[in-house]
Amino acid sequence: MTFEKKNLPKKSENLANWYNRVVLLAELADYGPAKGTMVFRPYGYALWENIQKELDQDIKAKGVKNAYFPLFIPESLIKKEREHVEGFAPELAIVTIGGGEELKEKLIVRPTSETIMYHMYAKWIESWRDLPILINQWNNVVRWEKRTYLFLRTSEFLWQEGHTAHATHEEALEMVYWAMSAYEKIYRELLAMPGFVGRKSETEKFAGAITTITYETLMPEGKALQSCTSHDLGQNFSKPFDIKFLSKEGKQEYVWQTSWGLSTRAIGGMLMVHGDNSGLRLPPRVAPIQIVVLPVKMETDILQTCDQIAAELKNQGVRVLVDTRDDETLGFKINKWELKGVPLRIEIGPQEIKTQKFRAVRRDNGEKLEIPISETAPRVKEILENIQTNLYQQAEIFLQENTREAKTYEDFKEIMRTTKGFIRAFWCENPECEAKIKAETKATPRCLPLNAKEEKGQCLLCGGPAKYKWIFGQSY
Amino acid sequence: MTFEKKNLPKKSENLANWYNRVVLLAELADYGPAKGTMVFRPYGYALWENIQKELDQDIKAKGVKNAYFPLFIPESLIKKEREHVEGFAPELAIVTIGGGEELKEKLIVRPTSETIMYHMYAKWIESWRDLPILINQWNNVVRWEKRTYLFLRTSEFLWQEGHTAHATHEEALEMVYWAMSAYEKIYRELLAMPGFVGRKSETEKFAGAITTITYETLMPEGKALQSCTSHDLGQNFSKPFDIKFLSKEGKQEYVWQTSWGLSTRAIGGMLMVHGDNSGLRLPPRVAPIQIVVLPVKMETDILQTCDQIAAELKNQGVRVLVDTRDDETLGFKINKWELKGVPLRIEIGPQEIKTQKFRAVRRDNGEKLEIPISETAPRVKEILENIQTNLYQQAEIFLQENTREAKTYEDFKEIMRTTKGFIRAFWCENPECEAKIKAETKATPRCLPLNAKEEKGQCLLCGGPAKYKWIFGQSY
Numbered sequence: 041m042t043f044e045k046k047n048l049p050k051k052s053e054n055l056a057n058w059y060n061r062v063v064l065l066a067e068l069a070d071y072g073p074a075k076g077t078m079v080f081r082p083y084g085y086a087l088w089e090n091i092q093k094e095l096d097q098d099i100k101a102k103g104v105k106n107a108y109f110p111l112f113i114p115e116s117l118i119k120k121e122r123e124h125v126e127g128f129a130p131e132l133a134i135v136t137i138g139g140g141e142e143l144k145e146k147l148i149v150r151p152t153s154e155t156i157m158y159h160m161y162a163k164w165i166e167s168w169r170d171l172p173i174l175i176n177q178w179n180n181v182v183r184w185e186k187r188t189y190l191f192l193r194t195s196e197f198l199w200q201e202g203h204t205a206h207a208t209h210e211e212a213l214e215m216v217y218w219a220m221s222a223y224e225k226i227y228r229e230l231l232a233m234p235g236f237v238g239r240k241s242e243t244e245k246f247a248g249a250i251t252t253i254t255y256e257t258l259m260p261e262g263k264a265l266q267s268c269t270s271h272d273l274g275q276n277f278s279k280p281f282d283i284k285f286l287s288k289e290g291k292q293e294y295v296w297q298t299s300w301g302l303s304t305r306a307i308g309g310m311l312m313v314h315g316d317n318s319g320l321r322l323p324p325r326v327a328p329i330q331i332v333v334l335p336v337k338m339e340t341d342i343l344q345t346c347d348q349i350a351a352e353l354k355n356q357g358v359r360v361l362v363d364t365r366d367d368e369t370l371g372f373k374i375n376k377w378e379l380k381g382v383p384l385r386i387e388i389g390p391q392e393i394k395t396q397k398f399r400a401v402r403r404d405n406g407e408k409l410e411i412p413i414s415e416t417a418p419r420v421k422e423i424l425e426n427i428q429t430n431l432y433q434q435a436e437i438f439l440q441e442n443t444r445e446a447k448t449y450e451d452f453k454e455i456m457r458t459t460k461g462f463i464r465a466f467w468c469e470n471p472e473c474e475a476k477i478k479a480e481t482k483a484t485p486r487c488l489p490l491n492a493k494e495e496k497g498q499c500l501l502c503g504g505p506a507k508y509k510w511i512f513g514q515s516y
Numbered sequence: 517m518t519f520e521k522k523n524l525p526k527k528s529e530n531l532a533n534w535y536n537r538v539v540l541l542a543e544l545a546d547y548g549p550a551k552g553t554m555v556f557r558p559y560g561y562a563l564w565e566n567i568q569k570e571l572d573q574d575i576k577a578k579g580v581k582n583a584y585f586p587l588f589i590p591e592s593l594i595k596k597e598r599e600h601v602e603g604f605a606p607e608l609a610i611v612t613i614g615g616g617e618e619l620k621e622k623l624i625v626r627p628t629s630e631t632i633m634y635h636m637y638a639k640w641i642e643s644w645r646d647l648p649i650l651i652n653q654w655n656n657v658v659r660w661e662k663r664t665y666l667f668l669r670t671s672e673f674l675w676q677e678g679h680t681a682h683a684t685h686e687e688a689l690e691m692v693y694w695a696m697s698a699y700e701k702i703y704r705e706l707l708a709m710p711g712f713v714g715r716k717s718e719t720e721k722f723a724g725a726i727t728t729i730t731y732e733t734l735m736p737e738g739k740a741l742q743s744c745t746s747h748d749l750g751q752n753f754s755k756p757f758d759i760k761f762l763s764k765e766g767k768q769e770y771v772w773q774t775s776w777g778l779s780t781r782a783i784g785g786m787l788m789v790h791g792d793n794s795g796l797r798l799p800p801r802v803a804p805i806q807i808v809v810l811p812v813k814m815e816t817d818i819l820q821t822c823d824q825i826a827a828e829l830k831n832q833g834v835r836v837l838v839d840t841r842d843d844e845t846l847g848f849k850i851n852k853w854e855l856k857g858v859p860l861r862i863e864i865g866p867q868e869i870k871t872q873k874f875r876a877v878r879r880d881n882g883e884k885l886e887i888p889i890s891e892t893a894p895r896v897k898e899i900l901e902n903i904q905t906n907l908y909q910q911a912e913i914f915l916q917e918n919t920r921e922a923k924t925y926e927d928f929k930e931i932m933r934t935t936k937g938f939i940r941a942f943w944c945e946n947p948e949c950e951a952k953i954k955a956e957t958k959a960t961p962r963c964l965p966l967n968a969k970e971e972k973g974q975c976l977l978c979g980g981p982a983k984y985k986w987i988f989g990q991s992y
Binding site: 070072073074077078079080081082084085086088089105106107108109110111112113114117129130131132133134135136137138139140145146147149156159160163164169175179180182184185186195196198365367 | 546548549550553554555556557558560561562564565581582583584585586587588589590593605606607608609610611612613614615616621622623625632635636639640645651655656658660661662671672674841843
């Protein structure tokens with residue numbers, strides 16, 4: 041009996057089929073009964089818990105406090121900021137019946153919480169002494185989708201949304217960039233996903249923001265994933281929501297605001313980037329199980345040795361599991377844990393007990409390592425770090441190889457028709473050029489990298505003056 | 517300037533007014549814009565985080581894994597178990613519009629997740645090897661309410677819901693009692709709230725359960741609060757949801773199920789039980805801030821000493837805050853932190869620096885203690901434990917003093933008309949007697965304590981044979 045990998049399409053041949061199948065087979069998630077919904081199964085939810093734990097620590101260390109605001113937003117509130125409601129209107133789920141009665145005012149299931157939070161902020165803020173307000177919430181939001189793409193596009197998703205209010209624009213901007221730096225840490229260090237940090241175009245920015253900063257990663261088929269965003273809201277919400285404060289100078293002023301969010305979509309991106317034809321490859325730092333120990337036979341001394349090794353590793357903070365199922369062959373288990381992406385596999389049999397050495401197999405590159413049992417913990421921890429680094433480097437190479445320059449629009453079209461990936465190109469920042477490029481190539485400006493330097497260029501499309509090379513790509 | 521305690525009604529005179537006011541003044545929570553909703557402000561949400569942390573550890577140690585199921589339940593699913601839908605129908609919030617279109621099938625915003633989870637369990641379970649399934653989720657649920665009672669009764673609340681499936685009824689029952697023991701630990705050890713553990717009457721049990729075990733606590737005005745529940749669902753859901761497994765003996769059998777939940781209502785009960793006329797009294801183990809350090813003057817050496825003390829306490833895992841606001845007098849701050857219920861207050865001034873001793877004031881009983889700065893951490897930790905114990909003991913005495921025996925129905929009515937509280941009385945377990953008692957006294961059987969011994973008694977109302985003394989009370 042071998043694990044049903046035969047059901048797993050090749051990642052290199054059909055990414056979407058591979059992805060849907062591997063997520064189901066690995067028991068990360070499943071489809072919910074209502075259209076567009078998904079179930080986070082324990083193995084998949086544990087990934088989210090690991091992300092939460094890291095990010096929540098950073099959020100708290102910054103002095104941002106967690107809170108919780110209602111799921112239901114009265115329709116009148118969501119309509120207060122014009123661009124905001126226009127942006128979200130097509131995606132709303134609306135409650136019209138409550139407690140057996142038709143509601144007088146419809147309730148929107150939050151697609152994001154700006155409006156309901158800022159309605160409260162207006163009540164709470166009186167003077168500069170009440171500022172800054174630094175609040176985050178971990179919750180569920182709903183943006184209507186008809187087709188589910190597990191983790192990547194679902195009607196309901198989980199995320200955190202930070203919402204801050206400040207006395208000055210400068211202070212708000214500092215928060216916008218701080219949030220993005222915290223997200224970069226999650227992506228680069230935890231999820232081993234490189235990407236571009238930059239500013240969104242006016243067309244692509246958040247509905248209601250002055251500026252949106254984004255982290256854009258690249259998926260294996262060459263499409264871009266907007267992986268999280270941080271918004272400078274300026275006074276766009278504080279004016280309609282009347283969030284004023286008495287300044288130190290005794291003047292009534294509107295607060296400056298930010299919002300920033302990272303969602304369970306991050307998990308989908310991570311799975312796509314690192315997986316291979318045999319299944320998932322989870323970066324050790326986020327993996328729910330970092331090491332699986334497989335007894336070659338179900339014999340007492342072997343099981344005891346497995347437990348000893350596991351106990352030592354657990355003691356050192358390593359997440360380890362001994363697979364003692366007796367109805368699966370060793371081959372089946374090897375395939376199963378490869379598919380589930382556990383970073384390192386250890387096999388223990390009579391030979392290993394005799395020699396007091398075991399073989400560890402790296403999931404990322406298949407490398408086999410001989411480890412003396414007496415050196416288990418330090419060696420294993422070192423290998424896990426190497427795996428983490430290797431996965432990042434592989435993704436980084438892929439990103440670099442698939443970030444191209446396009447000198448002409450012909451080049452641009454050709455690339456978007458064939459390899460796809462990111463393209464660096466001059467753009468005049470005119471929305472008409474943006475729309476035409478999108479219509480003809482499906483590509484949009486993903487971001488203007490924060491570190492882009494000013495040049496004297498010509499717009500890819502219209503040839504007009506263009507100061508910066510933007511990153512273009514086809515998005516999810 | 518003194519803190520606006522003048523706005524705080526006396527707890528002893530008007531409990532509901534005191535409660536609503538103290539929750540707002542302490543910035544624990546606020547009313548949301550939609551009817552029945554509330555906002556958990558950071559200080560209130562931190563209480564929930566502390567409960568979560570403790571309970572989540574126990575849940576994981578038991579081998580139960582966290583997961584996340586969709587918010588929206590198709591109407592057809594929720595109708596599968598007749599008693600369940602009848603129980604919840606009047607409280608449902610219903611989404612009828614999604615993505616700009618009238619939905620073909622209405623979506624219920626989950627009031628609890630049995631139906632959607634068990635729909636998935638049926639897909640996942642094939643043989644005894646897939647059992648037990650031990651899943652928990654931390655989420656939000658909605659049960660329609662027109663009037664908000666902050667934390668205690670709100671349309672949306674936060675909770676955890678554990679849902680397990682087993683091969684035998686015996687194993688399921690073990691889980692039902694395990695969950696209640698975990699909850700008891702939270703109530704007794706963290707929230708310092710004594711109560712009765714027992715079985716619900718057939719009328720009061722969960723819609724769809726065979727048996728419901730409850731933890732019933734007593735509020736200051738003598739009303740009972742159902743504080744959490746754990747349900748033996750038997751095969752009541754596995755049959756309509758067709759959750760079958762192939763047993764070891766090769767037979768198709770229905771699984772045995774449990775569900776159990778503890779919600780943010782726990783916070784409301786805890787605030788009510790311990791508070792006094794000056795505000796909250798938070799049990800140290802759950803308090804977001806365990807110690808507040810107040811500099812008597814804003815002078816460098818004083819502030820340095822405050823910071824040193826705080827740093828040492830933080831180092832020892834104590835949650836401490838130095839209040840350095842310079843626009844509030846010491847008196848104002850003392851009142852503020854008393855109202856906010858911080859268990860221990862330390863004041864540091866020139867005198868304290870000179871003598872290297874400071875005064876610590878206990879919030880629970882006002883006791884003042886002299887502590888040498890060199891002994892800060894061990895002494896403070898000891899005092900915090902004493903406060904925790906004292907709050908529990910005070911609540912325990914109140915519970916005992918307000919749990920009475922009623923030999924006759926006349927006695928029973930008199931108690932329920934005057935002091936209220938819990939009453940131990942024989943009841944024949946006939947729902948007609950239960951209904952009549954409720955109509956005449958507003959009291960219902962809250963639970964049959966698990967440790968009740970069998971006796972030969974006569975029903976309080978009808979005089980018929982009654983085996984057990986039940987605990988009666990008026991409920992929230």
